[in-house]
Amino acid sequence: MENVVILGGGIAGTSAAEELRKLDVDVNITLVEQEHHPLYSRVILGHYVMGKVPREKVFLKTWEWYENQRIDVMPSVRIEAIDCVNRFVKTSEGRELPFDALVIAAGSELNTIGGEPRGVSYLRGIDDADELIALIREVKMRPKEEQRAVVIGGGFIAFEYINIFAHFNIPCDVVLRGKGFWSHVLSEHAQDVLMKKAKANGLAIHTNVKEFELIGAKNIEGVKLADGTFLPAAIVGVGIGTHPEKSFFKEQGFDVERGILTNEYLETKYPSVYAVGDSAEFFDVLAGRSVCYGNWMNAQMQGRAVAKAIAGERSVFELVSSYSTNLFGLQMVFVGDLDRAAAEETKMIKATGDASVEVFLRGGKIVAAILIGDVSERAAITAQIRENHFLRM
């Protein structure tokens, strides 16, 4: 193995590079990254915006680190073609990088809404976080009655926005497509628990909103709902999910469904070509089906796993990944394969006024859990999922 090329410098790609260097001092490692920052933590961006950590603490690596590790990092570069037969990738600079092994760690793309006057905010990366901080500073200088925000969406990033606006005492309206928060993931009971928490904290929630319009020419002035309701806003925080890039990889010859398809070893159909993190759809032996996970822990551990495989330690990828968030301090933990539509069976373990614990099952085995307000069973459920061993058909 002479040349390893890694596409994507996020946590998956950087973990692959870091681990590979530990295992092989000689191999040439090239890391191609579209952004222009060293590795940073997307998970800590909310803390950063709220001023709980300084900007420099958001960064997990420095440019010197790549140099010291002899990782040839190419920032602000896109990939234009991947040739898995002749074994090279072509960059936006017109360079051709030959590879013996290739790791695709390209992450996912943000879902966006059209028409974006200034004040419409996304929270994907550090540049977005910097912009949000500037927006909040401007809003806080306006008259009190103009200090208003709207959050569009009811999932992970929407919770971040809600917590951020609450932190800065900016009253906010929340616009949901379904009848509750994260309606395609959460049970009705879980949605009720979150709704209660949200209302107790003064949020105005607008449910079943199928269409809306962003109002404002240069700067955002508010959001107009289909029923005519106008929600004034100086900032609109949008958190409506992400999706992996598909068409580009299909054109390069990969099998792509929800993500680039791999087996339980994270191998694509081409020899020594791997896909990891958000861009991969891998066979999860703990869940019993092919899954796409978009969480930090999964990306990091998959990056590390393929580095081992490239260094000669090939093994089945097994991880019970999870992520965690909160709404006004109400803890939420999501474990395993959380596709409700794909669950064979769901079971409520606890359903009280302020807690909701539910598990998903396949073949009688637990494959996922959603814990809200009571996370005490997390370790026990995780241990149970870890015992699963489904075979690929």
Next chain:
Amino acid sequence: MKLRIVVDPDLCIGAASCVTIASDTFVMNTENKAEVIDHGEAIGASTNERTIEVTEEEKANILLGAQSCPTLAVSIFDENGTQIYPA
């Protein structure tokens, strides 16, 4: 050798990656915050800070656990009180 391991509860978001990697050293409490244990045992009151005796191999794994934290909530200090992570 001895390591002092400290979890900042204000930064910890309960991602539990430290627990996944170094389950002998970290455990989640009922508030969904990581706590530090000593070789699988929580002797005394539960705590977010503990000094424990470790081997080289254990140290490497604990460092991996700390490095896996997406909010840099885990700090590690050596016997002289020098912070070894985040460096």
